[in-house]
Amino acid sequence: MQGGDMGVRITVPATSANIGIGYDCLGMAMTLHATFDFARADALRITGCPEEFQNERNLVYRSFTLALAHWGEEPFPIAIDMDCPIPIARGLGSSSACTVAGIMGAASLTGRIIRRDEAVAIATEMEGHPDNVAPAIMGSLVCSFMPESGVPECIRYEVNRKLHFVTVVPPYEVHTADARKVVPTKVDLSTAVWQMGRISGLTRGLESGDAALISSACHDRLQEPFRKALIPDYQDIRDTCMDGGALAMWISGSGSTMMAAIDDGLVAESLRARIKAMHPDFDVSVLDCDPHGVRIEMD
Secondary structure (H helix, E strand, O other): OOOOOOOEEEEEEEEEEOOOOOOOOEEEEEEEEEEEEEEEOOOOEEEOOOHHHOOOOOHHHHHHHHHHHHOOOOOOOEEEEEEOOOOOOOOOOHHHHHHHHHHHHHHHHOOOOOOHHHHHHHHHHHHOOOOOHHHHHHOOEEEEEOOOOOOOEEEEEOOOOOOEEEEEEOOOOOOHHHHHHOOOOOOOHHHHHHHHHHHHHHHHHHHHOOHHHHHHHOOOOOOHHHHHHHOOOHHHHHHHHHHOOOOEEEEOOOOOOEEEEEOOHHHHHHHHHHHHHHOOOOEEEEEOEOOOOOEEEEO
C-alpha cells in the first residue's frame, strides 16, 4: 500500500453470522458489497449516507480514527464517499463493513502494511466479537473464537462453488440487543453436545458441498428457536424455502434476514422468484459466498 495524497477505494462484503448452528462463532462473506472511497482533505467530508451521520459520529470515520490511535497516529481530515447497499439492522454485517472499511482506509492513507490477522484483531476490539468482521476481512467461511490471549483465532474454510444462498430481507429491523435478550444464558449439556457435533458437520458440508450433510447438520437449538419469534414471517419463509428445494435455512446474524442454502442455481432462482411473488415488499436475491474478503484499490 502506498500512502500520500492518493485516494483509495475499500470494498467490503456483507456477512452472514451464526449460519444457524454456529452461534457467535461462524460467519460467511457474501457477494453483496459496500464500497468506501477515502482521500485526504482540508476538512472532514462524508457523502453517501444520511445527513445525521455526515460527521464525527459516522461509524466509518470513528473506526478510521480508532485505527490511527491504535498505531499511535494522529487523526487528519478526510473525505469519505460511501455506497453501502448492505441494509442496516438486518443481520448482514452493515456495521462490520463500516468498521473494516475505516481500518483499511486508515492503513492505506498512511502507507501502513497490514496483515489480515492484524485487521481482524483491531476490528474485533472495536466490534467486541469476530464473527462478522473475520469473514469480511478474510473472505469465505470463518470459524472464530477468543482465546485467553484476547487475540481472535480464525479458521477459514472454502465454501463449495455449487452452493448458492437465497437471501430474504423483510422490510423491518431486528436489533442485535433485542435478539440477544431472548437467547437463554444457560443451556443443558445435551443442547451443548447437539450444537458441537453439528457445527463440525455444517462446516464440512459447506466446504464439500455435501447436501445431505448440510441438511442434517443445520438444525440449531441454541438461538433460532427463540429469535424466530422476532421475525413474523420466519415460519412462512422457512416452509417456502424447504418445500422449494433448500438444503437448510437460517436467520442471518440477529435477523431479520433469512438465508437458504441451495446446491442448484436454477432452483435458487426459482425460489427467489416464488418468494418475491409472495412478498413483493421483501428484498430477495441469490448470493454466493465471497472468497476474497476486503479489497483495496488505489486511485
